[in-house]
Amino acid sequence: MEFPEVKRLYKFRSLRSGVDEDGKPIYNQFTISMLRENTAWIARPDTFNDPFDCNYRPIPARMKEGDELFIDDLPPHEVEAKIINDLPKGCSDREMEQAIFRVAEFRNDHIQHMINSYCVLSLSEECDHTLLWSHYADQHRGICIQYARSENSNLSGELSRPVRYRRHYYSVDHKDYQVFLRDHVYSPSGKDWKNGNNLLTNAIFTKSEQWFYEKEWRVAMPFPQPAKGFNLKIDVPIISVIFGCLTPEEDKKVVMDILGDDVRYYQAWKSKMEHKLDVIPEEEWRGRMDYYQSERDISKYLK
Known part of the structure; x- marks a missing residue:
C-alpha cells in the first residue's frame, strides 16, 4: 500500500438541507445514506466547483x-x-x-x-481545519466522518493518492x-x-497551490457514463464521527441513532487560547461544557 503512514481519511458533510414549513429539520439524504450504507458520492470532474480542476x-x-x-x-x-x-x-x-x-x-x-470517464471521491488528511468545516460541513453545523485506510481497500488502490499542488x-x-x-x-x-x-x-491528482490547505486525498474510479456520478460503497469501516462546534444536539442524536455504539464520537471545540479547533471525545466535551457553564454562571449577580 502506498503512503502507509496515512491511516485515516476524513470526509466533511452537511447534515441538514433545510427546514420544513413547521421549522423541523430536513436532513441531507446523501449524508444519511453515507452513514446508513457506508457509501460516498463520487463525482465526474466536470461537476467540480473549481473550473480549473482536472x-x-x-x-x-x-x-x-x-x-x-x-x-x-x-x-x-x-x-x-x-x-x-x-x-x-x-x-x-x-x-x-x-x-x-x-x-x-x-x-x-x-x-x-x-x-471525464473517471469519477473522483475527495477526502482530506485533516479533520480540524476551520475552513474545511466552514466550506464543506455547513459552517461547522455538520459532521466529519473518519474512515480507516487499510490494505486492499478502495482507499488504498492504484488510483488513491494525495493531491499535488502546483x-x-x-x-x-x-x-x-x-x-x-x-x-x-x-x-x-x-x-x-x-x-x-x-x-x-x-x-x-493536481490542483492549484491555492487549495493546499485542504490536504486533499482522492480516489478515482472509471465511470464511462453520462451521469454526474454514483454512490461508491466504501469497503472500510467508519471509525468515528466528529461533530462541528455548532452541530445541534438533535442532529447529533440522529447520527448516533444511525451508527449506534460501533463508532467513536468526537466534538470539535473552539480553542480558548488560539484561533483553531480542538477535537476531543464527546463525553469529555460534555464534561468540559458542564464545568464551563457552571463556572461562568452569573445569574445570582443579576437579581
Missing part, C-alpha cells in the same frame, strides 16, 4: 522545438489527418500554425474526454501525448498508467 488542456497551441506533431508508430486520428490534409500546397506559416492549433485542441478535447499548469507536448496513447491506451499489452505520474494521473 481541466488543464495541457498541450499548448504552439509546438516546442524538438516536438513531433506525429510519430511513426502511431497512425494519426482521422480528424487530425483531415486537418493537415486540408492545408493548401505551399501554405503560409499562419495557416500551418492554425492547423497545429486545431490538432492541439482536438487532442486536448480527447484528454478531457478521458479524464502554481503552474501541467503541460505536455504532442509527442508525449502520442506516446501515452501508443503505450497505454491503444496497445493490447499496454503499460499500466495508473501507478505512475503521467498525462492522466497528473490531471486528476
Whole structure:
C-alpha cells in the first residue's frame, strides 16, 4: 500500500438541507445514506466547483522545438489527418500554425474526454481545519466522518493518492501525448498508467497551490457514463464521527441513532487560547461544557 503512514481519511458533510414549513429539520439524504450504507458520492470532474480542476488542456497551441506533431508508430486520428490534409500546397506559416492549433485542441478535447470517464471521491488528511468545516460541513453545523485506510481497500488502490499542488499548469507536448496513447491506451499489452505520474494521473491528482490547505486525498474510479456520478460503497469501516462546534444536539442524536455504539464520537471545540479547533471525545466535551457553564454562571449577580 502506498503512503502507509496515512491511516485515516476524513470526509466533511452537511447534515441538514433545510427546514420544513413547521421549522423541523430536513436532513441531507446523501449524508444519511453515507452513514446508513457506508457509501460516498463520487463525482465526474466536470461537476467540480473549481473550473480549473482536472481541466488543464495541457498541450499548448504552439509546438516546442524538438516536438513531433506525429510519430511513426502511431497512425494519426482521422480528424487530425483531415486537418493537415486540408492545408493548401505551399501554405503560409499562419495557416500551418492554425492547423497545429486545431490538432492541439482536438487532442486536448480527447484528454478531457478521458479524464471525464473517471469519477473522483475527495477526502482530506485533516479533520480540524476551520475552513474545511466552514466550506464543506455547513459552517461547522455538520459532521466529519473518519474512515480507516487499510490494505486492499478502495482507499488504498492504484488510483488513491494525495493531491499535488502546483502554481503552474501541467503541460505536455504532442509527442508525449502520442506516446501515452501508443503505450497505454491503444496497445493490447499496454503499460499500466495508473501507478505512475503521467498525462492522466497528473490531471486528476493536481490542483492549484491555492487549495493546499485542504490536504486533499482522492480516489478515482472509471465511470464511462453520462451521469454526474454514483454512490461508491466504501469497503472500510467508519471509525468515528466528529461533530462541528455548532452541530445541534438533535442532529447529533440522529447520527448516533444511525451508527449506534460501533463508532467513536468526537466534538470539535473552539480553542480558548488560539484561533483553531480542538477535537476531543464527546463525553469529555460534555464534561468540559458542564464545568464551563457552571463556572461562568452569573445569574445570582443579576437579581
